[in-house]
Amino acid sequence: MGGVIYTNENDCQDCYKCVRKCPVKAISMIDNHASIDDDRCIMCGGCIAVCPVGAQKYRSDKARVRVLLESEKKVIMAVAPAFVGEFYFSASTLIDLAKKLGFYGVSETALGAQLVSYFQRKLLAEANQPVFSTACPTFVQLVMKYYPELKRNLSPLLSPLLSQCVMLRKIYDDDIAIVFVGPCLAKKAESDIHPELLDVSLTFDEFNSLLEEAGIDIEQVRSEDPETQAFIPIHSNGGALYPLDGGMVETIKKMKPSSVADTDFFHFAGTKTIKAMLKSEGFEGNGTLFCEFLACDGGCINGSGVFDKQPIITKKLRISNYFKSLETYSEEEFIEKYAPDSIETDYEFCPPVEMRIFSEAEKQPIWNALEKFTEADFIDCGACGYDTCENFAVACLEHRAELEMCATSMKKKAHNKVQAFMKATPMAFCVADRSLKLVECNAKFLELSVEADIEITEELIQRVAGRNIEKFFPISDLIKSCLRAGQKISKLVERDERIFNVMIFPFEKNQLAGLVVQDITEPAMKRDVVISKAEEVIKQNLLNVQKIAFLLGETAAETEITLNEIVDAYKTSGDK
Numbered sequence: 380m381g382g383v384i385y386t387n388e389n390d391c392q393d394c395y396k397c398v399r400k401c402p403v404k405a406i407s408m409i410d411n412h413a414s415i416d417d418d419r420c421i422m423c424g425g426c427i428a429v430c431p432v433g434a435q436k437y438r439s440d441k442a443r444v445r446v447l448l449e450s451e452k453k454v455i456m457a458v459a460p461a462f463v464g465e466f467y468f469s470a471s472t473l474i475d476l477a478k479k480l481g482f483y484g485v486s487e488t489a490l491g492a493q494l495v496s497y498f499q500r501k502l503l504a505e506a507n508q509p510v511f512s513t514a515c516p517t518f519v520q521l522v523m524k525y526y527p528e529l530k531r532n533l534s535p536l537l538s539p540l541l542s543q544c545v546m547l548r549k550i551y552d553d554d555i556a557i558v559f560v561g562p563c564l565a566k567k568a569e570s571d572i573h574p575e576l577l578d579v580s581l582t583f584d585e586f587n588s589l590l591e592e593a594g595i596d597i598e599q600v601r602s603e604d605p606e607t608q609a610f611i612p613i614h615s616n617g618g619a620l621y622p623l624d625g626g627m628v629e630t631i632k633k634m635k636p637s638s639v640a641d642t643d644f645f646h647f648a649g650t651k652t653i654k655a656m657l658k659s660e661g662f663e664g665n666g667t668l669f670c671e672f673l674a675c676d677g678g679c680i681n682g683s684g685v686f687d688k689q690p691i692i693t694k695k696l697r698i699s700n701y702f703k704s705l706e707t708y709s710e711e712e713f714i715e716k717y718a719p720d721s722i723e724t725d726y727e728f729c730p731p732v733e734m735r736i737f738s739e740a741e742k743q744p745i746w747n748a749l750e751k752f753t754e755a756d757f758i759d760c761g762a763c764g765y766d767t768c769e770n771f772a773v774a775c776l777e778h779r780a781e782l783e784m785c786a787t788s789m790k791k792k793a794h795n796k797v798q799a800f801m802k803a804t805p806m807a808f809c810v811a812d813r814s815l816k817l818v819e820c821n822a823k824f825l826e827l828s829v830e831a832d833i834e835i836t837e838e839l840i841q842r843v844a845g846r847n848i849e850k851f852f853p854i855s856d857l858i859k860s861c862l863r864a865g866q867k868i869s870k871l872v873e874r875d876e877r878i879f880n881v882m883i884f885p886f887e888k889n890q891l892a893g894l895v896v897q898d899i900t901e902p903a904m905k906r907d908v909v910i911s912k913a914e915e916v917i918k919q920n921l922l923n924v925q926k927i928a929f930l931l932g933e934t935a936a937e938t939e940i941t942l943n944e945i946v947d948a949y950k951t952s953g954d955k
Contacts, residue, residue: 382417383438383567384427390434395784397426397435398764402650403525403732406764407779416779419732421520422565423650423674424683437564437684441589443579444558448481452556456482457543457577459561460489460615461622463701464680464694465583468597470701471608475600480593484611488561490717491543492618495536496630497714498722499669502534503631503642509668510534512627516565517674518653519726526657527731535723539621540566542722544576549719550612560586562622562682565674572728582684612717616710619702622679623695624648627671646671648678737776745772749788762786807896811848813862815855818891819844827898828852830875857883858892865889871899 391412398406398413405419406426413434415426426435447454456477466473474485495514503510513519513534522529537545544557559566559580566580581589590597620626625646632644645668647653653672675681680694749768751757757768763784765771774780783789801808801821807828809820820843822835828851833839849855854872861868867884880897 383422384415386413387434388412390432395764396429400425400429408781421517423517424564440579447556453483454556456485457488457559460619461562461679464697486611487615488540488543489615489618491539492621494542495539506667512671515673516569518672524732537722537724541576545719562685564683624678642667644669648673649676650674742772745775749785809894811892815848817846861892862889
């Protein structure tokens with residue numbers, strides 16, 4: 380099977396939000412668009428959640444389910460216990476909906492959770508090292524790929540879903556197909572890795588889509604037949620708490636008989652928190668620990684495959700109330716009747732990610748290209764998506780990132796190029812902000828606007844920054860109009876018996892205004908020189924300006940048009 384998460388390259392806007400969100404930086408930027416590295420990805424789905432244009436997507440398996448439903452097999456829907464917080468309708472309605480789609484019956488994955496709790500308790504009685512839960516496939520992938528030294532701490536038990544599959548195949552023989560429906564994208568990987576147990580995995584969103592495509596009206600499904608309303612082979616009990624952060628710990632500790640009195644239990648949710656815990660050294664030397672890890676903040680009820688965006692507290696209350704309403708039965712009776720002989724496994728399905736170490740000499744070309752030469756240049760702003768400049772350099776050396784992703788470097792280069800242009804051109808040029816303060820200007824601008832006969836030096840140019848533009852030209856209203864309308868304005872301005880042609884154009888999302896000023900009362904300037912220099916700037920710097928302008932939120936086309944209009948203005952202007 381292909382990767383679970385992928386990028387629609389045509390939609391990708393090169394914003395790096397997915398890179399920033401990814402906890403393991405499994406997203407490479409190639410030719411200005413994101414690309415998922417399957418060998419690095421832990422399938423948390425964070426990139427899908429933050430993508431502003433929906434370019435990050437997950438694999439749809441609805442077609443595979445349709446094929447199964449049209450086959451001769453009995454297709455059983457294994458539904459995650461998080462369904463209680465996801466669907467507004469009752470469990471009996473869910474069962475009837477599934478049967479209208481063609482499913483043989485519906486079984487709660489919470490039953491698999493109960494199996495895991497039972498066998499986990501037995502293993503903890505003999506454990507002599509910290510034990511990590513394996514209920515969350517994203518967490519398992521995180522350990523295997525990025526913390527292989529902790530793989531020995533993974534509980535040797537299948538996840539609740541796969542444990543449920545073992546149980547169902549024991550009860551109904553292998554002449555069945557099992558389709559999981561739940562909130563987790565990583566379950567799709569479980570079906571890829573264990574096709575002998577799980578045929579297909581769908582998200583809640585995909586299941587809802589199947590109902591819509593089949594034309595099934597949920598409001599019209601109200602069966603009163605008790606036999607059609609029952610989960611198979613039995614309804615859940617303690618396993619119904621598993622989708623909550625800490626639900627597994629609660630289930631293991633409360634179910635009797637307890638043989639884990641000497642075990643300390645902890646639960647952690649969210650990849651950021653989990654990574655911090657795995658990096659700590661607090662696990663060893665503290666007796667037997669059991670740690671429940673769930674990759675999604677708040678637990679499985681906040682998984683990446685949900686479509687109901689209600690508050691987590693609302694979903695937690697639903698699950699808590701559902702659990703309280705369940706008819707209880709003894710664990711011994713359940714285990715004796717339904718439990719398989721074993722649900723143990725080992726974890727060898729993916730190799731660890733190679734973490735390369737680069738020397739300072741190898742990183743130096745990156746620093747040179749980014750113009751990072753002093754300690755002050757390494758600001759670790761995170762705009763590129765990486766926490767530190769060091770990590771970004773490593774990604775560049777591994778060809779997973781592009782130099783243009785460094786916004787601070789690009790802005791610095793943009794500023795340097797603007798400065799070079801302002802110094803080289805004989806045109807009077809300046810930049811003002813929304814508060815009408817001068818941001819920067821060139822020497823020619825001061826020559827035109829300062830009446831006193833003084834020497835224009837670099838120090839003077841720097842000192843005038845921050846002064847109100849009115850001290851130089853009476854054009855405050857023009858600047859305000861330009862920024863308010865977001866459009867270029869060109870107008871003749873009279874000052875001290877001289878007439879100036881002033882062109883004002885907005886940029887930086889209408890936060891700044893650029894001004895090009897020409898004294899048309901003087902004899903015509905050497906237009907050929909101006910034209911030559913401006914065209915040279917366009918020719919040499921347009922590609923860089925395009926990249927810079929894109930980062931600053933402007934389009935390259937606007938930049939080219941502006942520069943060309945400057946050239947055209949001098950081509951068509953004559954002595955006045």
